Every structure is written in structure tokens, then in C-alpha cells.
Amino acid sequence: LNLILSMAQLALTSCNLFDSSADRVTVHFINRDGERLTATAKEGESLLEVVVNQNLSIDGFGACEGTLACSTCHLIFEEDVFQKLDAITDEELDMLDLAYGLTDTSRLGCQVCVKKAMDGLTVQVPAEVADMRRELEVGKQSK
Amino acid sequence: MFSSFRFNWLLSTAALAPQICVVGSGPAGFYTAQHLLKHHRLARVDIYEKLPVPFGLVRFGVAPDHPEVKNVINTFTQTAHSDRCAYYGNVTIGKDVMVKELQRAYHAVVLSYGAEDNRILGIPGENLSGVYSARAFVGWYNGLPENRDLKPDLSSETAVVLGQGNVALDVARVLLSPLDILRKTDITEGSLAAIACSKVKRVWLVGRRGPLQVAFTIKELREMINLPGTRPLLDPADFTGLGDVIKDIPRPRKRLTELMIKSAREKPGEKEAALWASATKEWGLKFQRSPLEVLPATDGKQARGIRMAVTRLEGSGESARAVPTGEVEELECGLILSSIGYRSLPLDSSIPFDPKLGIIPNSLGRVQGAPGLYCSGWVKRGPTGVIITTMNDSFDTAQSVLEDLQTGVLNLSNSKEGFKSVRSILHSRGVHPVTFSDWEKIDAAEVARGKLAGKPREKIVDPQEMLQLISH
Numbered sequence: 001l002n003l004i005l006s007m008a009q010l011a012l013t014s015c016n017l018f019d020s021s022a023d024r025v026t027v028h029f030i031n032r033d034g035e036r037l038t039a040t041a042k043e044g045e046s047l048l049e050v051v052v053n054q055n056l057s058i059d060g061f062g063a064c065e066g067t068l069a070c071s072t073c074h075l076i077f078e079e080d081v082f083q084k085l086d087a088i089t090d091e092e093l094d095m096l097d098l099a100y101g102l103t104d105t106s107r108l109g110c111q112v113c114v115k116k117a118m119d120g121l122t123v124q125v126p127a128e129v130a131d132m133r134r135e136l137e138v139g140k141q142s143k
Numbered sequence: 144m145f146s147s148f149r150f151n152w153l154l155s156t157a158a159l160a161p162q163i164c165v166v167g168s169g170p171a172g173f174y175t176a177q178h179l180l181k182h183h184r185l186a187r188v189d190i191y192e193k194l195p196v197p198f199g200l201v202r203f204g205v206a207p208d209h210p211e212v213k214n215v216i217n218t219f220t221q222t223a224h225s226d227r228c229a230y231y232g233n234v235t236i237g238k239d240v241m242v243k244e245l246q247r248a249y250h251a252v253v254l255s256y257g258a259e260d261n262r263i264l265g266i267p268g269e270n271l272s273g274v275y276s277a278r279a280f281v282g283w284y285n286g287l288p289e290n291r292d293l294k295p296d297l298s299s300e301t302a303v304v305l306g307q308g309n310v311a312l313d314v315a316r317v318l319l320s321p322l323d324i325l326r327k328t329d330i331t332e333g334s335l336a337a338i339a340c341s342k343v344k345r346v347w348l349v350g351r352r353g354p355l356q357v358a359f360t361i362k363e364l365r366e367m368i369n370l371p372g373t374r375p376l377l378d379p380a381d382f383t384g385l386g387d388v389i390k391d392i393p394r395p396r397k398r399l400t401e402l403m404i405k406s407a408r409e410k411p412g413e414k415e416a417a418l419w420a421s422a423t424k425e426w427g428l429k430f431q432r433s434p435l436e437v438l439p440a441t442d443g444k445q446a447r448g449i450r451m452a453v454t455r456l457e458g459s460g461e462s463a464r465a466v467p468t469g470e471v472e473e474l475e476c477g478l479i480l481s482s483i484g485y486r487s488l489p490l491d492s493s494i495p496f497d498p499k500l501g502i503i504p505n506s507l508g509r510v511q512g513a514p515g516l517y518c519s520g521w522v523k524r525g526p527t528g529v530i531i532t533t534m535n536d537s538f539d540t541a542q543s544v545l546e547d548l549q550t551g552v553l554n555l556s557n558s559k560e561g562f563k564s565v566r567s568i569l570h571s572r573g574v575h576p577v578t579f580s581d582w583e584k585i586d587a588a589e590v591a592r593g594k595l596a597g598k599p600r601e602k603i604v605d606p607q608e609m610l611q612l613i614s615h
Contacts, residue, residue, distance in 0.1 A: 057181075059178065059181070059538055060174065060531075060534045060535075060538065063214070063215050063218065063530060063531065063534065064211050064212060064214045064215070065211075065214040065217065067211035067214060068211070069209065069211035069212045069214070070212070070529070070530060070531050071531055072531050072534065090365075091362075093398065094360075094361045094362040094365065094398075095362060097360075097361060097394060097395035097398060097399075098360060098395065098529065098531070099531075100531075100535065102394075102395075128535045128538075
């Protein structure tokens with residue numbers, strides 16, 4: 001599946017060599033298992049829309065479909081990028097407060113819109129609390 | 144991680160397709176199924192549900208005025224449409240087919256049947272008329288068939304909700320919401336009519352402990368504070384000195400407490416003051432009150448009030464304990480809703496069950512002492528948390544199943560028939576499963592009826608009517 005995705009992206013990029021690439025932004029999502037998923041986003045798309053539109057394989061992402069009724073699109077940003085994001089609203093904070101693995105540079109993907117200056121952005125999909133316990137268990141088993 | 148499995152797959156035929164069944168079609172059932180189907184190329188997952196209709200608490204628990212939370216139904220529908228997934232409604236495990244029979248038919252059985260009961264108060268007067276569990280009240284306004292004849296008595300001015308979680312806020316909000324808001328939701332026609340005649344003007348949410356122990360979350364509290372036509376009754380004295388206490392606590396609890404303090408102590412802004420001045424209904428929080436007895440009216444049958452012990456707190460934070468001071472207080476009310484927690488029940492005598500904790504004993508979703516048996520959701524963890532909590536938990540259980548498939552703990556060389564053998568068992572017992580496309584007919588009928596009334600759907604509350612609709 002990753003091979004198909006990256007071939008599609010290559011095709012898209014080569015198309016854009018001849019078009020204006022002004023509205024195309026590359027975003028990298030580091031998935032829970034450490035795999036890097038790269039997507040080409042349109043300026044103005046929310047990061048949730050990027051995941052959905054590019055069919056990225058992130059389990060359970062965006063359960064409430066961008067309506068600020070869950071925290072499953074929780075993403076962790078690099079400090080310098082985080083500082084430059086648009087101000088967070090009370091409504092987003094209310095839901096973010098319920099997220100697993102909350103950090104000081106956490107935001108909800110459905111509320112962050114892609115901008116040209118974010119080209120090459122890397123965000124981390126947070127590991128869930130339960131995940132960490134499971135990793136410990138598997139480590140104990142012989143493979 | 145699954146490379147050895149893929150090698151096997153290339154060599155063999157579909158004889159290695161795991162047959163898995165999930166008991167319960169709420170978020171736990173569907174998220175477990177979803178994860179299994181996504182991370183295993185061959186697995187077949189059958190989801191069983193005792194009602195004709197799927198989705199569990201997403202349909203019957205989430206409040207009518209919270210439609211966005213129900214968006215998960217879309218991803219569940221996608222899962223149900225997978226060609227390796229089948230939904231079988233109107234099948235009661237433990238009655239129509241036993242768990243042992245499922246274990247003979249499937250390589251793995253996942254129990255995701257949630258919590259259909261509630262904790263009881265255990266106080267005198269609990270069974271008087273006018274006292275209901277919040278669970279039954281929520282089931283009533285959400286069209287859960289077993290609660291459709293609840294006929295709650297809404298004739299008194301004051302209602303008391305025991306408990307300070309999100310369910311307590313939900314029932315308070317439904318009792319006090321302007322009808323104009325409620326009538327555009329999927330609240331049932333019958334309950335809307337009853338609420339339209341309701342005399343309830345004041346709802347107290349009563350908790351045994353203090354403001355720092357409230358179980359509701361900030362979004363729901365904010366919604367209550369801003370509820371049109373209502374004013375909050377918060378006693379500033381309850382929040383004295385809290386500002387200092389919360390300075391260094393984690394942000395979620397801090398913001399929640401700050402919002403309560405602000406609403407209790409600060410002068411409202413102009414707009415708020417005007418709204419509250421014209422409010423005809425009110426709601427409030429009472430802390431450090433533990434229910435002792437529901438007091439009967441002179442006829443001896445009807446609740447007229449509640450006697451409560453005044454408590455003090457020992458310890459702090461989440462582990463603070465409420466200890467009676469000896470003082471007692473009475474509150475006049477004709478409607479009491481106990482919102483002190485849901486509770487799971489044992490499904491089938493063959494399944495291990497811990498009656499004290501109300502869960503199936505398990506380790507990472509593997510039922511203890513029962514190979515091939517798993518659990519996810521509230522029956523695994525206890526009845527708390529929102530959909531994301533259950534989602535993560537279900538993915539966890541699915542991961543345990545996947546690991547056991549990979550390591551051979553679940554032996555795929557024993558071929559299993561899956562639904563084929565269950566179908567003949569059900570047929571011999573006169574049970575007709577409802578398929579997902581049957582549900583879609585019921586769904587379409589509900590949406591069509593709702594459209595006539597300006598609602599997203601008009602829920603059918605009679606299972607017989609549902610079955611007739613699909614000509615069963």
C-alpha cells in the first residue's frame with residue numbers, strides 16, 4: 001500500500017512541476033508504529049482532511065469527522081511550528097484536554113489548516129496509553 | 144511484524160481464514176471488528192447484537208442534542224459493508240445461542256456487550272414512584288425498547304440527580320432544554336410529548352464529594368452554563384480557596400474547576416446577566432451530600448424528598464473519600480434520577496465474571512482461564528469513558544487476537560464453520576437474524592418519518608414494528 005501511495009505522490013509531484021505548486025504542501029505524519037506517512041496537501045485543508053483525503057493508514061483518526069466532539073485527531077507538533085499555529089480556541093482546548101498523551105505542543109488536527117509555510121511539516125501521531133502497556137507485554141514474549 | 148503470517152498466506156488457501164465473532168454492536172464491538180479486518184487480510188468477523196438495530200450506546204446513550212458524537216456511525220457502517228464482515232441482529236447470546244456454541248463455530252469470540260444495568264443506591268425508598276435510574280431515563284428519551292414504557296413522573300418542580308458525571312448533565316439538560324431545541328433532534332416523539340408537559344423547573348446535581356471530584360467534563364459543563372432559558376445556581380462558598388489549590392494541577396482538571404469557580408464567583412457579563420434574569424428554569428450543583436433515604440409522600444407510594452448525609456472530605460484529588468459528619472439535610476423533590484454508574488451483567492454462566500468489579504476478568508482483553516475468549520469495551524474495563532476510550536481499548540483487544548493468531552495460540556488448522564453452523568442452530572430455535580441491509584431498511588424508514596417532523600430521524604421503539612418492517 002505504501003508503494004502505491006508513494007508512486008501516486010511521485011505522479012502528482014511530477015504533474016506539479018509544470019503546474020503552479022503554490023497550493024501544494026508536503027506533510028509527514030509519523031504513525032504510532034514509527035512509520036512515516038508522507039502526503040501532499042492543499043493549502044487550507046485541515047490536517048484531518050489531509051489524512052482522510054489521502055487515505056492515510058492511521059487507526060481511528062477523526063472519529064467525529066471534524067466537529068470537535070472527540071480527540072482522536074490529536075497530533076503533536078515540533079515546538080517552533082507549534083508556536084506559529086493560529087491561536088487555539090476554548091472549544092478545541094476543551095476536547096484536547098481529554099486526549100491521551102497530551103503534550104505542550106499538542107493540537108487537534110481538524111483545527112489546524114495547512115499553510116504554504118508548513119511545507120515539509122512533520123507531525124507525530126501520539127501513542128495511546130494502552131499501546132505503551134502492550135509494547136511492554138510483547139517485549140516479554142519470545143518472538 | 145506479520146511477515147511470517149504473509150508467507151503462510153501465500154502458501155495456503157482460504158482454510159487459514161480466521162473466523163471471529165464479536166458479541167455486541169456498540170462502539171466496542173465495531174472498533175474491535177474494524178481493527179481486526181484492517182490488520183488481517185483474511186479474517187472474517189461476524190457481529191452479533193440482541194436488538195434488531197446496531198450501534199449500542201451511540202444510538203441509545205449519546206444525548207439527542209449531541210449528533211456530532213454519533214458521526215462514528217459512518218465509520219461503523221463502512222466496516223459493516225466490508226465483504227469479510229457480517230452483522231446479525233435480533234440474536235441474543237446466552238439465550239438464542241450459547242457462548243460455548245459460538246466457540247465451536249469460531250476461532251475467537253470477543254465479548255463486547257457493555258453494561259446494560261446500573262448500580263443501585265441501596266437506600267430505603269429507592270423503589271418509590273418518582274425514582275428512576277438515569278440509565279432508564281436516558282433509554283426512555285433515546286428510544287431503547289425496554290424503557291419505552293417508563294412514563295417518568297415529571298409533575299414536580301424540583302428534580303434531583305444523584306451523581307455528577309456527564310450522564311447526570313445529559314439528563315439535567317434534557318429536562319431543562321427549550322422545546323424548540325429538543326424537537327429538532329432525534330429524541331423520541333413520546334418522550335418529547337411528555338417533556339412538553341413537564342413541570343420540572345429546577346434540577347440539582349448532587350455529589351458525595353466536592354468540586355474537585357466532579358466526573359463531568361468541561362465541554363458538557365460549558366454547554367449547561369450556556370443553556371438558553373436557564374440560570375446556574377452555584378454557591379460561591381463551595382469554591383472558597385479553590386483557586387490556590389488548583390494552581391499546579393493538570394490542565395484538564397484545572398480548566399474545569401476554573402470554569403466552575405468563574406461561574407460561581409464572578410459577576411456575569413451584561414449579556415449573561417440579561418439571559419439569567421429572564422430564565423425560567425435553573426440548575427445547580429450540591430456538594431458533599433450522600434443520599435440516605437428517599438422520603439415518601441403521605442400516600443406512602445410517591446417520593447416527596449430526599450434525606451442526605453452531609454459529608455467532609457478525607458484526602459484530596461481523585462482518591463478523596465466522603466465521610467459523614469453526622470449532620471443531615473433534606474431536599475424537597477418529586478423526581479429523583481440516580482446517575483451513579485452503569486453496570487455489566489454476566490452473559491452466560493460459562494463465562495468468568497467478577498461481580499464486585501462488574502467486569503470479565505482479563506489481561507489485555509484475553510479472558511482469564513478461557514482461551515479463545517476475549518473482551519473489549521465496558522465489560523472489560525468498567526463503564527466509564529467516552530468513545531475514544533473504548534476505541535483505544537478495542538484496538539488493544541484486537542491486537543491481542545492478532546498476536547494470538549500470529550503465534551498460533553489460536554490454532555487455525557482447526558477449521559471453523561463460522562456463521563454456517565450458527566445459522567442452523569438459530570434456525571432450529573426459530574430465531575431470524577436481522578442483516579445489515581435489513582437495518583438499512585429500518586434506518587431509511589426512521590429517517591423518512593423524521594423528515595416529516597423536521598428531525599434527523601423518528602426512532603422506532605417497538606422491536607416488533609422493526610421486524611414487521613423487514614417482513615420477519
